[in-house]
Amino acid sequence: MMPPSCDLCRKDHHSDPDEKFRLIYFKLTPEQAAKKQRMKDRRMVGHPPGAHWFCAEHFALMEPLQNLEYKQARAELRKPKGVFARIKTGFKKIFSLSRT
Numbered sequence: 851m852m853p854p855s856c857d858l859c860r861k862d863h864h865s866d867p868d869e870k871f872r873l874i875y876f877k878l879t880p881e882q883a884a885k886k887q888r889m890k891d892r893r894m895v896g897h898p899p900g901a902h903w904f905c906a907e908h909f910a911l912m913e914p915l916q917n918l919e920y921k922q923a924r925a926e927l928r929k930p931k932g933v934f935a936r937i938k939t940g941f942k943k944i945f946s947l948s949r950t
């Protein structure tokens with residue numbers, strides 16, 4: 851398991867010691883599902899595929915999208931008329947800080 855660090859704004863316990871980080875398990879792509887199975891078969895310990903950490907603010911933003919694959923969820927955030935177009939707070943921040 852990777853240490854908590856928000857996947858959208860990169861906050862972590864060093865930058866924000868009081869932030870509450872939570873994991874979201876997104877829908878797995880076929881590749882991720884295969885990887886998960888391989889990890890299980892080999893009893894490997896690691897960060898679960900499709901699981902991403904978020905700070906409180908971005909957890910609220912991403913939680914309703916967990917039924918999508920993570921890539922699709924990120925794409926949804928970028929759509930001007932997407933589910934979250936109405937949410938202005940933090941939206942520009944996501945764009946500028948996003949790694950991809």
Ligand SMILES: [Zn+2]
Pocket residue numbers: 856857858859860861904905906907908
């Ligand atoms: Zn964040």
